[in-house]
Amino acid sequence: MSLRVSVVGGGMITDEETDLAAAIGRELGARGHAVVCGGRGGTMAAVCRGAKAEGGTTIGILPDESRDEANDYVDTAIATGLGHARNALVPMNGDAVIALAGGHGTLTEIGFAGIYDRPIVGLGTHEVPGVDTVETPAEAVDAVEAAIDRGE
Numbered sequence: 001m002s003l004r005v006s007v008v009g010g011g012m013i014t015d016e017e018t019d020l021a022a023a024i025g026r027e028l029g030a031r032g033h034a035v036v037c038g039g040r041g042g043t044m045a046a047v048c049r050g051a052k053a054e055g056g057t058t059i060g061i062l063p064d065e066s067r068d069e070a071n072d073y074v075d076t077a078i079a080t081g082l083g084h085a086r087n088a089l090v091p092m093n094g095d096a097v098i099a100l101a102g103g104h105g106t107l108t109e110i111g112f113a114g115i116y117d118r119p120i121v122g123l124g125t126h127e128v129p130g131v132d133t134v135e136t137p138a139e140a141v142d143a144v145e146a147a148i149d150r151g152e
Contacts, residue, residue, distance in 0.1 A: 004059070005144055006036040006094030006118070008109040009043030009125070010102035017101050018046045020124065023137040024098055025050025031141060034059060036094045038086070039070045039077055043100050048073030061089045088112045096144040099125040119147030 005028055009021060021043045028035055029051035037044040039060020048058040052073045060074035063086045070077035080086040087105055091097045091113035099110050099122045106125065113120045114130045121143045122131040132147070134140050 001145065001148065003033045003095045003144065003148060004036050004093060005033050005141075006091045006097045006109075006113070007043065007047045007100065008037070008090060008097060008102065008106050008113075009047075009100030010106060011038075011040060011042040011044070013042045013046070013101060017043065017124070020137065021046035021100055022050035022053075024100070024123070024140060025052075025056065026054050027137045027141045029054030029056025031145075032056075033141070036061065036090060038062070038090055038105075039074050041071060043102065045071040045073060059093070061086055061093065084108070091118050092116050094118060095148055096121070098123065098140050098144060099131060101125055119144060119152045121147075 025047035034057040035051045036059045039062045059076045060070045061078045063083045065081040067077035067079045087108045096119040097113040101124045120131045121140045122133045
């Protein structure tokens with residue numbers, strides 16, 4: 001089973017959060033899943049870097065009109081010109097969502113994931129209804145795979 005997994009989180013993150021996002025990316029890449037993200041810095045760059053380290057595929061859905069704004073680890077950059085409104089497109093284009101630490105933008109992506117009925121797994125993120133909280137990157141990917149297997 002090959003999935004598209006949207007990973008959402010902050011654009012400005014700590015070193016610990018960077019390591020966690022990269023580990024999520026490595027886990028997804030190693031299991032053959034594509035990463036969908038906002039395509040820029042912070043969580044987005046770290047998860048893409050991790051996925052690429054394991055031969056994974058990455059898709060960045062950018063807020064600006066230029067694909068050149070994508071981080072160096074994005075394979076397919078999608079320019080939207082929508083600003084923060086593009087936050088709806090990130091979870092829409094994944095089969096499931098893994099949410100990491102972040103601010104209001106991350107919270108909107110979690111909200112849209114719920115609206116689009118995507119399974120949502122959280123690791124150090126907002127505690128809101130509908131988010132299945134886990135402790136490790138491997139558990140996050142296990143939970144996403146299990147939710148998809150159950151047809152959620």
